[in-house]
Amino acid sequence: MIPFEYRRAADAQEAVATVAARPDAVFLGGGTNLVDHMKLGVAAPHMLVDVSRLPFTEVEETPGGGLRVGAAVRNSDLAAHPLVRQRYPALARALLSGASGQLRNTATTGGNLLQRTRCRYFQDVTTPCNKREPGSGCAAIGGWDRHHAVLGASEHCIAVHPSDMAVGLLALDATVHVLGADGARTLPLADLHRLPGDSPERDTVLAHGELITAVELPPASGMTRRSTYRKVRERASYAFALVSVAAALDVDDDSGVVRDARVALGGVAHKPWRAGRAEDVLRGAPATEESFRLAAGAELAAAEVRDGNAYKVPLARNTIVAVLRDLTEARR
Incomplete structure (x- = not known):
């Protein structure tokens, strides 16, 4: 020790x-x-x-009808909170998909967001890893790459971000409250995590000493109340996602046209991945399986695969389509 x-x-x-x-x-x-x-x-x-005993353990309604979640709220408590379950089911389902019951009872909201993007090589100190030791190389490139990134990777790192909660929050347009030596600031969750580029050792944009104090969810809507999360993994519990999808869909009841869409992916990139290209294709399109496949294809067109992880592209495409189809059928 x-x-x-x-x-x-x-x-x-x-x-x-x-x-x-x-x-x-x-x-x-x-x-x-x-x-x-x-x-x-x-x-x-x-x-x-130790920041676990700081007074950041509450889930509170904001004046506009959103929720402010303290950074020390435990994952289990957040998943079970009645307002989260009613208004933001994608978040509740994402939390319950993560880790095990014992870990969810201990893990915090802030800590979940700041867990390391990693793979088996990062956790094996006998192998080279640019994330663990910058400049040493990436053992996953040319090695065992079944669980690795197909979007946003670089020649320096192909690991994927492991959080389920972060994917749910991303699809719900959450923001993060941070306190640092220079004071407090707020940033969109979408801007918190980094792609690896040439400095994969940095998982987030936070400066050393900046502390997450809370996560805020925007006011609930009919779309967020019908949101969902689906995780595809190799075993039923305690496994990282091969691919995951969090989504919310607003479809006009009269025309059947998608008014708005939010889609986020897990298990495919170094950070939780907001599927902006897919959302652009969906808005104004009919809520049909054909549209869903076109949207998924647009998002995954930039995918770069390796020998072991090529399966992730069709898996992600089919999961996106299935989730959007389920959301469309649920509103009927």
Whole structure:
């Protein structure tokens, strides 16, 4: 065990100041990802600043009819919250698809968003990994690549982001509240995570010492109340997505034309992937299987596959179509 210092923050400002002043310090929430990586030798922080007991444990309605979710809200509690289940079922289903019951009881909202984008090579310190050790190479390229990215990858990293919750939040246009040494700021969830480019060691745009304090969902609508999430995986539980889809669809009852659509994908990229091309094709198109296939094809046209992960393109296409078809049939 590598020695480290543990400190429990009295408030958010103290937590931020402490971590910002120490390049070798990190925040500790539920610890379900960080502690694993410390045990594996992947992470070796010299200081853990515990933020799990800060007053960010509430789910509150906002004045406009949305929800503000504290960063320390446990995944199980958020999935079971009646307003989440009623107004944002895609989020509830995404949360319940993630990990195991024991982990959901411990994992926090903020920590879930900040878990590392990773693959088996990242967690094996005997192999080269640009994410773990910049400049060392990517063992997945030319190696075992069955679970790896088909969208937005680079020559430096082809790992995929593992969060189910983040995909659900992305399809719901969530925003993230952050506190840093320079004060508070808010950013769209879509802008939080990064594609790997030539610096895959950076998973997010957050500066060192910035702390997620809350996630905010916009006011609920008929579309968000009919949203859903589907995860395709190799076993029934405790497995990352091969492909996942979160979607919300607004279809005019008289004309059968799609007025609005939101689609997000998991298991296909280094970050939760907003399917903007698919959404553009869907808006103004008839809510038919043909339209859904055209939309999925437009999104996946840029896919770059490898020997082991080529199956993800037809799997993603068929899952997108199935989810949109289910949402269309559910409104009847």
